[in-house]
Amino acid sequence: MLEQLLIFTRGGLILWTCKELGNALKGSPIDTLIRSCLLEERSGAASYNYDAPGASYTLKWTFHNELGLVFVAVYQRILHLLYVDDLLALVRREFSEIYDPKRTVYNDFDETFRQLRMEAEARAEELKKSKQMVKPVNNSKKQGQAQKAGFDKGNKKREGSSAAGATKKGWFSSMFQSIAGKANLEKGDLEPALKALKDRLMTKNVAEEIAEKLCESVAASLEGKKLASFTRVSSTVQAAMEEALVRILTPRRSIDILRDVHAAKEQRKPYVVVFVGVNGVGKSTNLAKVAYWLLQHNVSVMMAACDTFRSGAVEQLRTHARRLHIPIFEKGYEKDPAIVAKEAIQEATRNGSDVVLVDTAGRMQDNEPLMRALSKLIYLNNPDLVLFVGEALVGNDAVDQLSKFNQKLADLSTSSTPRLIDGILLTKFDTIDDKVGAALSMVYISGAPVMFVGCGQSYTDLKKLNVKSIVKTLLK
Amino acid sequence: MEGMEQWKDQLEQLKIQLEPWKIQLEQWLHQAIEYLDQIPPIQLYAAIAVLFISTLLLFSIRLFKRTKSNTIVLTGLSGSVEMLSNVILSQLITFLTLFPCQLRDGSSHQGTVTSMEPNEGTFVLNSESNKKGKIKPVHLVDVPGHSRLRPKLDEFLPQAAGIVFVVDAVEFLPSCPSVSEYLYDILTKASVVKKKIPVLICCNKSDKVTAHTKEFIRKQIEKEIEKLRASRSAISAADISNDFTLGVSGEVFSFTQCRNAVTVADASGLKGEVAQVEQFIREHVKP
Numbered sequence: 136m137l138e139q140l141l142i143f144t145r146g147g148l149i150l151w152t153c154k155e156l157g158n159a160l161k162g163s164p165i166d167t168l169i170r171s172c173l174l175e176e177r178s179g180a181a182s183y184n185y186d187a188p189g190a191s192y193t194l195k196w197t198f199h200n201e202l203g204l205v206f207v208a209v210y211q212r213i214l215h216l217l218y219v220d221d222l223l224a225l226v227r228r229e230f231s232e233i234y235d236p237k238r239t240v241y242n243d244f245d246e247t248f249r250q251l252r253m254e255a256e257a258r259a260e261e262l263k264k265s266k267q268m269v270k271p272v273n274n275s276k277k278q279g280q281a282q283k284a285g286f287d288k289g290n291k292k293r294e295g296s297s298a299a300g301a302t303k304k305g306w307f308s309s310m311f312q313s314i315a316g317k318a319n320l321e322k323g324d325l326e327p328a329l330k331a332l333k334d335r336l337m338t339k340n341v342a343e344e345i346a347e348k349l350c351e352s353v354a355a356s357l358e359g360k361k362l363a364s365f366t367r368v369s370s371t372v373q374a375a376m377e378e379a380l381v382r383i384l385t386p387r388r389s390i391d392i393l394r395d396v397h398a399a400k401e402q403r404k405p406y407v408v409v410f411v412g413v414n415g416v417g418k419s420t421n422l423a424k425v426a427y428w429l430l431q432h433n434v435s436v437m438m439a440a441c442d443t444f445r446s447g448a449v450e451q452l453r454t455h456a457r458r459l460h461i462p463i464f465e466k467g468y469e470k471d472p473a474i475v476a477k478e479a480i481q482e483a484t485r486n487g488s489d490v491v492l493v494d495t496a497g498r499m500q501d502n503e504p505l506m507r508a509l510s511k512l513i514y515l516n517n518p519d520l521v522l523f524v525g526e527a528l529v530g531n532d533a534v535d536q537l538s539k540f541n542q543k544l545a546d547l548s549t550s551s552t553p554r555l556i557d558g559i560l561l562t563k564f565d566t567i568d569d570k571v572g573a574a575l576s577m578v579y580i581s582g583a584p585v586m587f588v589g590c591g592q593s594y595t596d597l598k599k600l601n602v603k604s605i606v607k608t609l610l611k
Numbered sequence: 612m613e614g615m616e617q618w619k620d621q622l623e624q625l626k627i628q629l630e631p632w633k634i635q636l637e638q639w640l641h642q643a644i645e646y647l648d649q650i651p652p653i654q655l656y657a658a659i660a661v662l663f664i665s666t667l668l669l670f671s672i673r674l675f676k677r678t679k680s681n682t683i684v685l686t687g688l689s690g691s692v693e694m695l696s697n698v699i700l701s702q703l704i705t706f707l708t709l710f711p712c713q714l715r716d717g718s719s720h721q722g723t724v725t726s727m728e729p730n731e732g733t734f735v736l737n738s739e740s741n742k743k744g745k746i747k748p749v750h751l752v753d754v755p756g757h758s759r760l761r762p763k764l765d766e767f768l769p770q771a772a773g774i775v776f777v778v779d780a781v782e783f784l785p786s787c788p789s790v791s792e793y794l795y796d797i798l799t800k801a802s803v804v805k806k807k808i809p810v811l812i813c814c815n816k817s818d819k820v821t822a823h824t825k826e827f828i829r830k831q832i833e834k835e836i837e838k839l840r841a842s843r844s845a846i847s848a849a850d851i852s853n854d855f856t857l858g859v860s861g862e863v864f865s866f867t868q869c870r871n872a873v874t875v876a877d878a879s880g881l882k883g884e885v886a887q888v889e890q891f892i893r894e895h896v897k898p
Contacts, residue, residue, distance in 0.1 A: 147726035169725040393842030597849040
C-alpha cells in the first residue's frame with residue numbers, strides 16, 4: 136500500500152497530503168530525501184531508499200517545474216508498487232489545473248485523488264493479469280493503455296508525452312522562438328544541449344557516470360519550464376548546470392580546520408588527522424605541506440609514521456620532519472599501524488602537541504586486508520578528520536576509489552555508526568591545466584568537501600579550492 | 612551544398628519582398644530632411660537640450676531610487692542538527708505580514724519541509740495594514756540556510772536594505788559554532804560591508820522558559836567570532852579567504868566594531884511577538 140503522498144512547493148510549504156492514508160511516517164523521509172537526494176543533484180534517479188529504525192521506505196517523486204511544485208510518493212520497500220509512477224503523473228496533471236499560488240489549502244483535491252488512485256490501481260491490476268497471460272506483448276499493451284487513459288480525460292492536455300516531436304525547424308522559426316520565448320521545454324528540446332554539455336564535462340575529465348547523472352538531474356529540473364525571451368535552450372541549460380555545480384562544490388560542512396584545532400586545544404586534546412588514499416598520490420608530501428601550513432599559524436604539530444608496510448616510508452617522513460623541525464613518532468616497520476597511531480596520540484597528549492598528522496600506507500581500494508587494517512585504525516583512534524588524498528589526474532577511477540573507500544570503511548567497521556571520509560585533499564593540481572573534473576567527481580560521489588589543493592613541489596604549494604573558478608573552467 | 616543554395620534562394624526572395632519598403636523608406640527620409648530644413652536652428656538646439664536634460668534627470672532619479680530598496684533578507688541555519696527549521700522563518704513572515712491569511716491561525720496550514728528554493732514576496736506589514744496614507748510594501752526574501760543553498764544569498768544581498776538573521780534561542784548552544792560561522796561569512800561579504808547593510812540578530816522562541824537571553828547570545832556569538840578571526844587571518848593561500856576582515860586588530864571583537872549596524876532583538880514567531888523586528892524593518896524601509 137501507498138504510505139503517503141505529498142505535494143509541496145520548492146519553497147518548502149506543504150500544499151496537500153493524503154489524509155485518507157494518514158499513516159504517520161517513521162523518521163523524516165521527506166526531509167532526508169530533499170537533503171541527500173534532491174539538493175545533491177541526484178533528482179534524475181528513479182527512486183530513493185530511506186532507512187530508519189523500524190521503517191524502510193521507497194520514495195518516488197516528480198516535479199512540475201513551471202509551477203515549482205514537487206510531488207512525492209512514499210511506500211514500503213517490500214511492496215513493489217507498479218502504479219506509483221503512473222499515479223504521480225496523473226496527480227501532477229490534475230493538480231496543476233487547480234493550483235493557485237495564493238491558495239494554501241486544497242481540500243477539494245481529496246475526491247479527485249481517490250478517483251485517480253483507483254484508476255491507477257485498476258490499471259496496474261489489469262497489467263498484472265495481462266502479464267501472466269501473454270508475456271511478450273505486455274510492453275505495447277502498457278503503452279496503449281496509457282494512451283487510452285490520456286484520451287479518457289477528454290480535452291485536458293497531457294504534458295511531456297510528445298517528446299518525439301523534436302523535428303528540424305527552419306532558421307526563421309527558431310529565431311522567432313528565441314525572441315518570443317518558447318511555450319514549455321520538453322525533453323526532446325533539452326537533449327541536444329545536454330549531450331553537448333555532457334561531452335564538454337567529460338573532456339574536462341569528469342567521470343562519465345557523474346556527468347550522466349548531473350545531466351539527468353538538470354533535465355529533471357528544467358523539463359516543463361518556460362524558456363525566457365531572448366534566450367536559447369543551450370544557454371538556459373548551461374545556467375542551470377552552473378547553478379547545480381556551484382551547489383555541489385559548496386562545502387556542506389565547515390572546512391575551517393584551524394578553528395576546530397583551537398576548539399580541541401581548549402579541551403586539552405590533540406586534533407588528529409588521518410591521511411588515507413591509494414598508492415603514490417602524494418600522501419606524505421601533502422602531509423608535510425599541511426604540517427608547514429599549521430606551523431605558520433603557530434600550532435604545534437607532531438607526525439605519526441603509521442605506514443609500516445612500504446619500505447622507506449618512515450625514512451621519507453623523517454626527512455620531512457627534520458626539515459620542518461617537528462617531532463615524529465615512529466615505531467619502525469612490521470607493527471600494527473592502529474597501535475602505532477594510538478601510542479602517537481598518547482605521546483602527543485603528554486607533550487602537549489596540538490595536532491597529530493597520521494600518515495598511512497597507500498592501498499588500492501580492492502585490497503581487503505589493508506582496507507581492514509585502515510578501518511581498524513580509524514575505529515580505534517576516532518580521529519577528528521579523515522582526509523582522503525586523491526590525484527587530480529584521475530578520471531573515471533575517482534568514482535571507484537572514493538565509493539570503495541567509503542564502502543569498505545563502513546562495511547569493515549565494527550561500530551554501528553562508521554566513520555567515513557570527512558574531506559578531500561586534491562594533489563598534483565598544477566599538472567592538469569583545465570582538466571579539473573576530478574574535483575567534481577570526488578565531491579559528488581562522497582559529499583565531502585575539498586579541504587586543500589596541492590599544487591607544486593614546495594611546502595608552500597597548498598591552496599584552498601576556488602569554487603567559482605572551478606565551475607568556470609568546467610563550463611568553458 | 613544543397614542547404615547553402617536553398618538558403619541563397621530564400622535570401623533572394625526576401626530581397627524582392629523588401630524592395631517596395633525600401634523605396635517607401637527613402638521617400639520618408641527625404642521628406643523628413645526637407646521638413647528639418649524649414650525649422651530655424653535655434654529651435655532645434657533647444658529641443659535637443661530639453662531632450663538631453665530630461666534623460667539625465669530620469670537617470671539620476673533611477674540611481675537615487677535604487678539606493679532605497681525595500682528588500683529585507685531573512686536567513687538562518689536550517690537542518691535537524693541546528694534545530695532551526697524553515698517553519699520558524701515562515702511563521703515569522705506570517706506574523707509580519709498579512710500573507711497568506713490562512714497560515715496565520717495555523718489550523719489550515721499543512722506544515723513545511725526543507726526548502727529547496729528561496730521564498731519571496733512583497734507584503735504590507737501587518738500592523739500598518741489598516742493605516743491610511745502612503746504605505747510602502749516590504750519585499751521579504753527567505754533564503755534557506757542549508758549550506759548547499761548558501762550561494763543563493765549572494766543574489767539577494769546587493770539589493771538588500773537589511774538582513775534579519777534568525778537564531779534559535781532555545782537550542783542555541785550546540786549550534787553556536789555553525790551559527791557564528793554563517794554570520795561571520797555574511798558580515799565579511801563585500802556587498803554587505805561596502806553598502807553597510809544593517810543586520811538584526813533575531814533570537815526566536817524567546818517565549819520559551821529555557822530560551823537564552825539576547826545578551827547571552829550576543830556575547831557567545833562575539834566570542835565565537837573572535838576565534839574565527841584568529842583562524843581566518845589569511846596568511847597563506849591555504850587559508851579560507853573572506854572579502855573583508857572583521858574587527859580591529861589587537862582588540863577583542865564586539866559587534867560595535869562592524870562598519871554596518873549589528874543589533875540583537877527578541878522575537879517569538881509562535882506567539883507573534885515580532886515588534887522589534889517590525890521596528891527594524893520600518894527603520895530601514897522608509898515609507
